[in-house]
Amino acid sequence: MKNIKYLILLVIPMLVITGCGSKKTLKCEKTNSTITYNFNKDKMSKIEIKDVIDLSNEKDEIENFSEYAKMIENQYNEVYENIKGIKYTLEDSEKDYTITITLEIDTNKINNDELSEISSLVKNSDLNYKDAKEFMENNGYTCK
Secondary structure (H helix, E strand, C coil): CHHHHHHHHHHHHHHHHHCCCCEEEEEEEECCEEEEEEEECCEEEEEEEEEEEECHHHCCCCCCHHHHHHHHHHHHHHHHCCCCCEEEEEEEECCCCEEEEEEEEECCCCCHHHHHHHCCCCCCCCCCHHHHHHHHHHCCCEEC
C-alpha cells in the first residue's frame, strides 16, 4: 500500500508537468514552401504557411517590383482581412525579387469551409498528426 502511494505521488506531478497530453509539431517542406502544423492532444491547433514567390527570372518583365508587390498585398487583403483566425504578413525584397508570404491560422477560430478555401493543402482542421503527414507527403512535401 505504501508503494502505491509513492507511485501515485510520482505519477501525478509528471502528468502535471507534461500537461497530461502531448503537443506535436509537423513541419513539411517543398521548394519555396513550408507548412507547419501544431497539434495539441493530436488535434490541430495552428497552421503556419510560408511561401516564397521567386520572381528573379522575371526581372525583365516586371517594370516596377514595389508596385507588383503592392498588388499582391492588396489581393491578400481582399481575401484574408475579414476572416477570423488568420494573420498574415508579406515581406518583399526588391534586391532578390522575392515576396515572402506567411499565413498563421488558428484552427480553433476558423471553420473548415473557410479553411478549405484558403489552400487545397489545408482541407480541414480535423486531421490528426498521422493523417496530416500522410496527406502532405502525398502532395510532394517532405515532413519531419
